[in-house]
Amino acid sequence: MGKLKKMKVHIADDHQILIDGIKAVLKTESDIEVDGCSVNGEEVLEWFKTHKTDVLILDINMPKIDGIKVLQRLKKRDFQPLVIVLSSYDDIKLVKEVMKIGAKGFLAKKCAGEHIAEAIKTVYNGGQYFSESIQDKIVTSFSGVDQSKIGNQDGAFFSSLTEREKEILTMIAQEYSTREISEQLFITINTVETHRKNLIKKLKVKNAVGLAVYAHKNQLI
Amino acid sequence: MGKLKKMKVHIADDHQILIDGIKAVLKTESDIEVDGCSVNGEEVLEWFKTHKTDVLILDINMPKIDGIKVLQRLKKRDFQPLVIVLSSYDDIKLVKEVMKIGAKGFLAKKCAGEHIAEAIKTVYNGGQYFSESIQDKIVTSFSGVDQSKIGNQDGAFFSSLTEREKEILTMIAQEYSTREISEQLFITINTVETHRKNLIKKLKVKNAVGLAVYAHKNQLI
DNA sequence: AACCGTCTAACGGTTTTCCGTGATATTTAA
DNA sequence: TTAAATATCACGGAAAACCGTTAGACGGTT
Helix, strand or coil: CCCCCCEEEEEECCCHHHHHHHHHHHCCCCCEEEEEEECCHHHHHHHHHHCCCCEEEEECCCCCCCHHHHHHHHHCCCCCCEEEEEECCCCHHHHHHHHHCCCCEEEECCCCCHHHHHHHHHHHCCCCEECHHHHHHHHHHCCCCCCCCCCCHHHHHHCCCCHHHHHHHHHHHCCCCHHHHHHHHCCCHHHHHHHHHHHHHHCCCCCHHHHHHHHHHCCCC | CCCCCCEEEEEECCCHHHHHHHHHHHCCCCCEEEEEEECCHHHHHHHHHHCCCCEEEEECCCCCCCHHHHHHHHHCCCCCCEEEEEECCCCHHHHHHHHHCCCCEEEECCCCCHHHHHHHHHHHCCCCEECHHHHHHHHHHCCCCCCCCCCCHHHHCHHHCCHHHHHHHHHHHCCCCHHHHHHHHCCCHHHHHHHHHHHHHHCCCCCHHHHHHHHHHCCCC
16 A cells, blocks of 8 residues: 555553563554553553554553543543554453444454454554454344443443442452451441442442452453 | 574463464564464363473463463473463462462563563573562562472362352352342252351352352353 | 261351442542 | 542441351262
């Protein structure tokens, strides 16, 4: 194609080793340039205050501010990069949620590295990209999706948790009792219980066991 | 240096994208050759039945058979590769555990990609390698570690469970309440509670949350 | 027959979780 | 500077989990 301008890409993932890996993979692509990297959501938001990088490869599970929240906040700004979400957990509900918030692509981490460049080029040219493992699921489930209301309760399965909630979730999943948590965090039992209640509601689970399983599935422990 | 023989490396991680990344990073190393890859523990064990690859980069969180188990089983065989454990969770307890079972190195996923080659070369030459984030912790906590008993009751817990207990454990981990379990299995609540009590004692956990995490770690759900 | 492991069951009491609801201060985003 | 999100705390009541202990029934072993 002989483009004059290289596509600029920003990579966000809390695993530096993965970032370096993707960078190495993309090095062979002459029309792609890795412009910057972030290891947490805060850094991503900071970066896009001063840069207009074309494509953002965005991991969901990140410290400080997770991918979902980053996506939501970027949406409200003037400049928005094309976002390809990266996740180890290729659940269709998650895919739907991030697409609603405006992501242009979804890559499961279990997909082959060669697809990254493919995905970047596709979304750069106005398309959408999904890794194979979820392509067929989407066709059947994306018919009749209400594109309006964003971040509402029905997609809230994966809606982002606050830092405090994650902290408490992690402790619950490590078998700490409410009392123990309250003592360690220097807050009252009442507060911890409120957080637990909110967690159960947000994650749509039944009890602390559900929270623990969620935490484990999402590598929070 | 001019080695005639390249160091052969096998990479095991459930995220293909990370494998491809590491491969790309290692491509610049003239004396390292990636010999094969696995995306789950089963594949790793299968590979080492027929290959004598020098170094194994082993992820902990993998489907089917997790990294710890792979390590334990490899230990019982004639040929043992040098193992560098890869984990997103750089907890000192985990480090100690895998080193006890015979790992030669530990890389946190948040470390820089350039350290992989470094780690491989170090263990290949008989050394041990730890990523920076944990180096200092080790010095202070490795004094007086009992190097004896390996593959002890930690892994034997599971086999000591009866069929009924496993059945109930699975249900607890799926958020069923005691009442629901009793109804589904046509036994009284008292009986289910007795089983739960026995499970907690056998698996040395504190509560149902611990049971759920255990069940999840052992792929019972 | 005596023994062991498993599954079943019961009981009383304590602790913890769960649920709804409402409220206030602080921080942060627009 | 509003408005929204977040973190904090309270209370009352219902439900469930947790704890220790005991014990009958059944099947298989030695």
